[in-house]
Amino acid sequence: MDHFTPLSALAGGILIGLASSILWLVNGRIAGISNIAGGIYPIRRGDELWRFVFLIALPVGAWLGYWVGPAVFAEVPRELPHITLTPLWLVGTGLLVGIGTRVGRGCTSGHGICGLARLSLRSLVAVVTFMVAAMIVVFITRHVV
Amino acid sequence: MAARSFSSPAALVSAAVAGVIFGIGLSVAQMTHPEKIWNFLDLAAIPSGGWDPSLAFVMGGGLIVAFFGLRLNRWLGWQQPVVGPSFIVTSRTKVDAPLVIGSAVFGIGWGLSGFCPGPAIADLGLVPQDVWLFVVAMFIGSWVAGQFIDAPARSVTPTPEATASAR
Numbered sequence: 115m116d117h118f119t120p121l122s123a124l125a126g127g128i129l130i131g132l133a134s135s136i137l138w139l140v141n142g143r144i145a146g147i148s149n150i151a152g153g154i155y156p157i158r159r160g161d162e163l164w165r166f167v168f169l170i171a172l173p174v175g176a177w178l179g180y181w182v183g184p185a186v187f188a189e190v191p192r193e194l195p196h197i198t199l200t201p202l203w204l205v206g207t208g209l210l211v212g213i214g215t216r217v218g219r220g221c222t223s224g225h226g227i228c229g230l231a232r233l234s235l236r237s238l239v240a241v242v243t244f245m246v247a248a249m250i251v252v253f254i255t256r257h258v259v
Numbered sequence: 260m261a262a263r264s265f266s267s268p269a270a271l272v273s274a275a276v277a278g279v280i281f282g283i284g285l286s287v288a289q290m291t292h293p294e295k296i297w298n299f300l301d302l303a304a305i306p307s308g309g310w311d312p313s314l315a316f317v318m319g320g321g322l323i324v325a326f327f328g329l330r331l332n333r334w335l336g337w338q339q340p341v342v343g344p345s346f347i348v349t350s351r352t353k354v355d356a357p358l359v360i361g362s363a364v365f366g367i368g369w370g371l372s373g374f375c376p377g378p379a380i381a382d383l384g385l386v387p388q389d390v391w392l393f394v395v396a397m398f399i400g401s402w403v404a405g406q407f408i409d410a411p412a413r414s415v416t417p418t419p420e421a422t423a424s425a426r
Binding site for chain 1: 264265266270271273274275276277278279280281282283284285286287288289290291292293294295297298300301302303311312313314316317318319320321322323324325326327328329331332337339340341342343344345346347348349351352353354357358359360361362363364365366367368369370371372374375376377379380381382383384385386387389390392393394395396397398399400401402403404405408
């Protein structure tokens with residue numbers, strides 16, 4: 115388990131929980147990324163700008179975290195994500211994630227953090243479903259195929 | 260009455276702050292690395308000691324904070340958020356087929372790519388040349404699916420605080 119990084123994982127999770135709390139308490143909105151992204155179009159006046167701002171701030175934060183993470187935690191390597199997927203694979207899986215989160219009305223943040231924190235039964239079912247589906251897929255791609 | 264808006268200058272500043280903190284969290288926890296996601300999802304690696312439980316710690320940390328954060332308004336008896344017009348949360352409570360089917364489809368895409376929506380968009384700040392196709396496809400998939408499931412109503416409708424309190 116040499117790549118297990120409990121401290122930075124816990125700290126990152128706390129930051130995500132903090133961000134979700136801010137968006138809820140200050141703005142009154144749930145920090146579900148798929149819903150924030152999916153609600154951008156069609157444009158509904160007054161309900162679109164904050165979505166753009168949040169979605170642009172997200173990669174800015176990720177870039178900051180790239181520098182902050184290794185500076186604070188020895189367990190975090192200063193490494194850019196290594197993406198090995200082919201263009202066709204990226205498009206196919208992107209479509210699945212886009213369709214799935216829209217039909218299931220949430221993703222790892224909306225259902226996984228906010229929904230579970232609200233003790234929503236729907237979110238619990240969603241989280242168990244996408245976790246099990248993803249685990250089966252990874253078992254197949256890593257150990258069967 | 261002063262018109263409050265979800266996109267007032269103050270609300271935009273708050274959304275920016277929340278977005279940046281969210282992005283730092285994802286990045287520090289290395290959820291921006293698909294490999295890290297796969298290493299969590301790979302339960303078959305447990306016997307050999309190669310399993311990486313980090314993602315569970317991320318969710319745990321987020322849940323503990325959000326559990327309190329998402330209740331604080333009720334504990335304090337707030338009628339409104341600090342700057343937004345109202346607390347908006349889905350009024351859906353029933354477990355239905357679209358929830359399960361959609362989540363399963365999402366899980367398959369997540370397992371095949373190592374990307375869920377947050378990290379994919381966050382990675383636009385780190386390796387944009389590698390993830391933009393995924394993000395564009397994700398937006399298109401969401402929009403197309405929305406044409407079928409949302410018309411004419413939308414998934415999230417403004418609800419009074421009473422609905423938010425009722426969960």
